[in-house]
Amino acid sequence: MGVIRSRKLMYVCIALFCLVIVTTHLSSGILARYTTEKGGDDSANVARFVFDTQGVSAAELDISSIKKPGDNIEYTFKVCNKDGVNVCEIAQEYTVNVTVYGNMPFVCTLTDGSNIASLDNTPPILTYSASLTGELAAGVEEEDTFTLRVEWPSDENGAQYANGMAIGKVTITVTSVQKD
Amino acid sequence: MTVRNRKGSSKRVIVLLVIGIVIVLSITGAVFAKYMAERLETDDAVSGNFYFSSDTLKKTTNEKDANNWVDGITFKLYNYEVSNPALVSDNDIEYSVILPSGWEVDSVIDDNGNTVAKVGEVYKISGSPEKKYHTVTIKPTDPEIVNVSNPLSVKVRTKTPYVTELSTDFTLIGSPLPDYKIENNSTYVLVTVYTNLYEGNVTVNWTNKFLPNNADPIMSGWVDVNTATLIASKNHTYELIFFKTTAENYSKALEKGTKTIQIGD
Numbered sequence: 001m002g003v004i005r006s007r008k009l010m011y012v013c014i015a016l017f018c019l020v021i022v023t024t025h026l027s028s029g030i031l032a033r034y035t036t037e038k039g040g041d042d043s044a045n046v047a048r049f050v051f052d053t054q055g056v057s058a059a060e061l062d063i064s065s066i067k068k069p070g071d072n073i074e075y076t077f078k079v080c081n082k083d084g085v086n087v088c089e090i091a092q093e094y095t096v097n098v099t100v101y102g103n104m105p106f107v108c109t110l111t112d113g114s115n116i117a118s119l120d121n122t123p124p125i126l127t128y129s130a131s132l133t134g135e136l137a138a139g140v141e142e143e144d145t146f147t148l149r150v151e152w153p154s155d156e157n158g159a160q161y162a163n164g165m166a167i168g169k170v171t172i173t174v175t176s177v178q179k180d
Numbered sequence: 181m182t183v184r185n186r187k188g189s190s191k192r193v194i195v196l197l198v199i200g201i202v203i204v205l206s207i208t209g210a211v212f213a214k215y216m217a218e219r220l221e222t223d224d225a226v227s228g229n230f231y232f233s234s235d236t237l238k239k240t241t242n243e244k245d246a247n248n249w250v251d252g253i254t255f256k257l258y259n260y261e262v263s264n265p266a267l268v269s270d271n272d273i274e275y276s277v278i279l280p281s282g283w284e285v286d287s288v289i290d291d292n293g294n295t296v297a298k299v300g301e302v303y304k305i306s307g308s309p310e311k312k313y314h315t316v317t318i319k320p321t322d323p324e325i326v327n328v329s330n331p332l333s334v335k336v337r338t339k340t341p342y343v344t345e346l347s348t349d350f351t352l353i354g355s356p357l358p359d360y361k362i363e364n365n366s367t368y369v370l371v372t373v374y375t376n377l378y379e380g381n382v383t384v385n386w387t388n389k390f391l392p393n394n395a396d397p398i399m400s401g402w403v404d405v406n407t408a409t410l411i412a413s414k415n416h417t418y419e420l421i422f423f424k425t426t427a428e429n430y431s432k433a434l435e436k437g438t439k440t441i442q443i444g445d
Contacts, residue, residue: 051217061221067228068271068341090215104225159344162230171222178215 080143104168387444
């Protein structure tokens with residue numbers, strides 16, 4: 001009786017093992033593409049994942065030049081799936097998020113040319129954010145261009161903001177994930 | 181093979197299979213994990229310095245006496261804090277001067293002595309963050325119609341970079357027109373004229389019951405007429421004697437704010 005039960009358990013385990021192998025094989029085809037080099041050795045490389053933003057740097061995102069009502073900056077940056085010569089082999093979807101902190105009465109507009117996300121911090125609410133999303137195809141070099149305009153409206157000119165009493169911080173976060 | 185050996189063999193196979201499954205699942209998990217990347221950039225902004233002050237106008241309610249206001253009232257506007265000159269504005273300042281009707285800005289002069297032109301309704305203190313100032317003079321369009329019993333409210337409001345306001349209520353000292361009175365004496369009447377802030381012609385009329393004292397150089401030419409012009413200077417008092425041709429008494433209490441003196445009814 002015990003022998004029969006043990007054998008049954010072993011068969012179940014073997015079947016389960018086979019299922020896991022099959023599933024793994026199928027999944028690898030869906031989620032990542034493997035390349036194989038011919039030669040004496042066989043090897044498998046995980047598909048290349050590349051994501052880069054061009055122009056996103058503190059030196060260029062210079063909102064410190066905004067010091068009084070009427071000042072503004074326009075900052076253009078790109079989201080791309082190429083890093084130097086490497087193009088991403090995986091489709092990705094990304095989110096560009098702009099968050100503003102502080103009591104400086106900023107009005108921000110983020111656009112990718114066709115979509116617009118606006119943030120109006122007048123009167124200041126200390127923290128607020130807006131975002132846009134996009135996609136980059138697999139294996140094809142693609143880039144999307146975004147423009148962020150940050151403005152201190154000239155009519156938000158109460159003297160209570162002067163002499164360092166208004167502080168603003170702008171953060172751009174670009175997050176990309178592999179597309180399902 | 182005994183039953184015990186067979187059982188032991190099966191157990192080993194099961195253990196190996198379980199280990200195999202765990203390894204395969206671990207690899208699968210790694211494959212299933214999604215790729216993710218994140219870029220983050222941030223920068224800060226802080227508002228700049230803004231100071232705007234005056235030698236006369238204040239941010240709080242205040243009053244000042246204005247003497248000799250007919251010739252204009254002058255005050256200075258600074259792009260720094262006059263009580264602490266180390267505090268200077270970072271940016272140029274645009275402002276407008278707000279006056280009641282009957283008053284106007286006569287001139288705005290910068291610290292180099294140049295006239296500052298008005299653009300629209302706005303003057304600009306240029307040159308920040310250097311210390312600069314403007315000298316502003318305001319004047320009545322017609323001093324004679326100014327009601328000195330009302331304080332003159334003067335406001336200066338900045339437009340850029342920030343809105344703020346300085347103001348003062350001026351108390352106008354002195355009348356824009358002469359006052360006069362007539363005192364009776366036995367043989368003459370004494371006309372006393374207080375010109376106040378007025379400068380110009382004062383018309384003097386008299387009836388045949390009075391004759392001007394032609395010995396007075398002012399009235400030496402007032403012969404065979406009943407009207408004459410007194411060329412009055414500012415802040416002067418003139419005393420004019422008119423001899424009576426009758427014994428009638430004649431006098432007049434102080435009459436204010438007139439350029440015409442009437443002697444006799």
